[in-house]
Amino acid sequence: MSEHILEIRHLSKAFGSHAVLKDIDFTVDKGDVTSIIGASGSGKSTLLRCINLLETLTTGEILYHGQDVTKGKINASAYRAKVGMVFQNFNLFNNLTVLGNCMIGQQKVAKVPKEEAKQRAIYYLNKVGMAPYINARPDQISGGQKQRVAIARALAMEPEVLLFDEPTSALDPEMVGEVLDVMKSLASDRMTMLVVTHEMAFARDVSTHVVYMADGVIEEEGEPAKIFTNPESLRTREFLKRILNG
Amino acid sequence: MIGQLFTDIGSLWNKYGTVYLTGILNTLILAVTATLIGCIIGFFCGILQTIPYSSKDNVVKRFVLKLLRIIIRAYVEIFRGTPMILQAVFIYYGLPYFFGISFKDIWTVSIIVVSVNTGAYMAESVRGGIMSIDRGQFEGAKAIGMNHWQTMLHIVLPQTLRNIMPQIGNNYIINVKDTSVMFIIGFNDFFAVHKMVSGAVFKYFPSAFMEMAGYLFLTLVSSFLLRKFEKKLAGKPNYELVNTDQLVMTAGNYNIPTEGGAPFDEKSRE
Ligand SMILES: Nc1ncnc2c1ncn2[C@@H]1O[C@H](COP(=O)(O)OP(=O)(O)O)[C@@H](O)[C@H]1O
Numbered sequence: 386m387s388e389h390i391l392e393i394r395h396l397s398k399a400f401g402s403h404a405v406l407k408d409i410d411f412t413v414d415k416g417d418v419t420s421i422i423g424a425s426g427s428g429k430s431t432l433l434r435c436i437n438l439l440e441t442l443t444t445g446e447i448l449y450h451g452q453d454v455t456k457g458k459i460n461a462s463a464y465r466a467k468v469g470m471v472f473q474n475f476n477l478f479n480n481l482t483v484l485g486n487c488m489i490g491q492q493k494v495a496k497v498p499k500e501e502a503k504q505r506a507i508y509y510l511n512k513v514g515m516a517p518y519i520n521a522r523p524d525q526i527s528g529g530q531k532q533r534v535a536i537a538r539a540l541a542m543e544p545e546v547l548l549f550d551e552p553t554s555a556l557d558p559e560m561v562g563e564v565l566d567v568m569k570s571l572a573s574d575r576m577t578m579l580v581v582t583h584e585m586a587f588a589r590d591v592s593t594h595v596v597y598m599a600d601g602v603i604e605e606e607g608e609p610a611k612i613f614t615n616p617e618s619l620r621t622r623e624f625l626k627r628i629l630n631g
Numbered sequence: 632m633i634g635q636l637f638t639d640i641g642s643l644w645n646k647y648g649t650v651y652l653t654g655i656l657n658t659l660i661l662a663v664t665a666t667l668i669g670c671i672i673g674f675f676c677g678i679l680q681t682i683p684y685s686s687k688d689n690v691v692k693r694f695v696l697k698l699l700r701i702i703i704r705a706y707v708e709i710f711r712g713t714p715m716i717l718q719a720v721f722i723y724y725g726l727p728y729f730f731g732i733s734f735k736d737i738w739t740v741s742i743i744v745v746s747v748n749t750g751a752y753m754a755e756s757v758r759g760g761i762m763s764i765d766r767g768q769f770e771g772a773k774a775i776g777m778n779h780w781q782t783m784l785h786i787v788l789p790q791t792l793r794n795i796m797p798q799i800g801n802n803y804i805i806n807v808k809d810t811s812v813m814f815i816i817g818f819n820d821f822f823a824v825h826k827m828v829s830g831a832v833f834k835y836f837p838s839a840f841m842e843m844a845g846y847l848f849l850t851l852v853s854s855f856l857l858r859k860f861e862k863k864l865a866g867k868p869n870y871e872l873v874n875t876d877q878l879v880m881t882a883g884n885y886n887i888p889t890e891g892g893a894p895f896d897e898k899s900r901e
């Protein structure tokens with residue numbers, strides 16, 4: 386019996402009168418690598434942002450180990466520290482070095498002592514192949530390197546789940562591979578991940594679970610083999626046909 | 632002509648050298664102190680003005696924050712919108728008039744006037760500086776669990792300071808020159824020395840010449856130091872790669888968590 390880390394229940398989100406997410410339901414278990422695919426504008430980013438409490442839900446709940454995190458009883462900062470997020474545009478802190486980026490959250494949020502924070506930061510930077518760059522600033526490294534640092538920054542908080550919002554979409558094609566490689570190695574370490582992506586090869590070969598979203602609803606979900614070879618929904622089939630042949 | 636000028640300057644210097652030097656020192660101290668205090672006021676106002684609130688927050692919090700914004704707005708408009716020379720007399724004579732407090736110490740009044748005036752300009756610079764920081768910086772900080780104050784203190788304000796450094800420098804240079812209006816309440820700055828000395832010995836032009844040279848010297852040296860400081864804030868232009876083996880040895884003491892992290896609340900686990 387696997388352990389539910391996150392349970393999303395009847396989540397809806399509207400911006401004014403614009404309903405962006407409608408009655409979303411799904412669970413994330415320990416070790417799951419869930420890919421969320423779907424057309425642009427279907428609400429994938431908004432879903433991740435809701436899960437990380439960067440947006441407030443309109444209705445519904447998010448259970449983290451069975452506890453609802455949307456009701457204000459749980460400390461949002463402590464929850465966010467355990468649910469890491471990697472953004473499309475990296476969002477590295479421009480005033481800090483690579484090392485500083487990976488230390489600040491540990492020190493200020495998790496209250497890890499400086500020396501340990503440094504060791505931990507270097508450990509994770511080494512994991513993403515960025516340890517030699519600890520003294521560089523974000524504006525001195527390439528996009529692929531920035532995203533790898535952003536992943537290390539999230540890992541250094543030792544989260545239970547990592548959320549990725551199109552981590553390779555802002556990268557030049559030749560840099561996509563290095564980031565996907567890091568993500569693959571995390572997957573093989575059984576890191577629990579929720580990945581919004583247009584990289585169909587990643588969704589098919591690396592993830593354990595695929596969620597296809599269309600117009601703010603989960604149109605279909607299941608194992609990658611089933612979604613990619615034998616989707617039930619016509620919309621899923623058409624989306625995949627378009628994106629795989631395009 | 633030129634020869635005569637230098638003879639005059641020489642005699643002025645011999646007689647009043649220390650007076651001029653005291654004046655220039657007073658100007659410098661007032662400008663530096665008031666700019667620093669003005670920056671603190673500016674950062675304070677800028678931060679208070681940018682505390683986010685939404686319709687979901689409770690009524691009291693929204694009311695207080697709105698009121699704060701209005702008060703700061705009024706402060707900025709009043710002190711940017713009136714001449715500093717008038718502010719000086721207004722405060723100097725107004726405080727005893729209303730509150731019975733009179734300042735024996737001209738230094739205190741002068742520092743208050745120039746600081747409050749600088750603060751009004753800085754409040755706007757800081758507000759603009761904070762607003763120009765990319766949303767992604769706030770979100771990146773939020774996403775690793777930092778709260779609003781931690782985000783401001785460790786991420787946003789250091790970047791704001793770096794971005795508005797040219798404006799701080801600008802304000803400082805303006806203060807070096809504009810503190811000269813404080814002679815109106817009897818502050819003994821560099822320009823006040825000119826009025827006093829030239830009135831006594833009727834050497835208006837030689838004294839004015841010395842004043843020009845003195846102010847220019849102050850501002851040029853200041854500009855130079857400010858540039859250096861800006862460069863320092865910008866950080867090193869390049870970085871050194873670090874030997875990985877050595878690093879991994881350092882990191883070797885670190886115990887890898889076996890489970891990939893634990894939930895923050897032990898009770899929530901079965
Ligand atoms: N802050 C916002 N305010 C209003 N509408 C928004 C906001 N953020 C996203 N939306 C809208 O929500 C919809 C879904 O956006 P998004 O979640 O970014 O989609 P995706 O990531 O799948 O491309 C879009 O129509 C977008 O315009």
Ligand SMILES: [Mg+2]
Nearest residue numbers: 429430431551
């Ligand atoms: Mg998106």
